[in-house]
Amino acid sequence: MQTKKMADQQANQENTHVENTSGSAQRARLLERLQAGPIDTFTAMRELNIVRxxxxxxxxxxxxxxxxxxxxxxxxxxxxxxRGMALYYLSTNPPAEVTA
Known part of the structure; x- marks a missing residue:
């Protein structure tokens, strides 16, 4: 029986490139992007390679x-x-048209 290697569960700057599809790398990319400003579902999918x-x-x-x-x-x-698509933002970094 062949054993499978588990994906690296630790994300850091070296392994968070869009080619890395591990959950931890996706979370790291998304959080970094959220710190820069709001992001919508389509942009996260297209630019960050996050399917969900x-x-x-x-x-x-x-x-x-x-x-x-x-x-x-x-x-x-x-x-x-x-209709009903999501725009995500950190509570400390709302988009201009949203009042927290």
Whole structure:
């Protein structure tokens, strides 16, 4: 029987590049991006290579990060409109149109 290697569960700057799809690397990329400002679901998927941003957000919240969500309508890359999409931001770094 062949044994499988477990993915490295520790994220640091060297292994958080978008090619690294481990949960810890995705959380690290997303948190770093949130510290720079708000990010929406489509942007997280496209730029950070995170297939399920909502799951990573929930994990970050479970770790104690105060992440807020604003629902809005976004247009995808094919020009289709999607209602109820998420815009995530740290409670200390709200987008200009949101009052905390």
């Amino acid at each position: 941003p909502g799951a990573r957000i929930n994990e970050l919240r479970d770790m104690g990060h105060r992440i807020m969500t604003q629902r809005l309508t976004l247009t995808d890359d094919q020009g289709r409109s999607h």
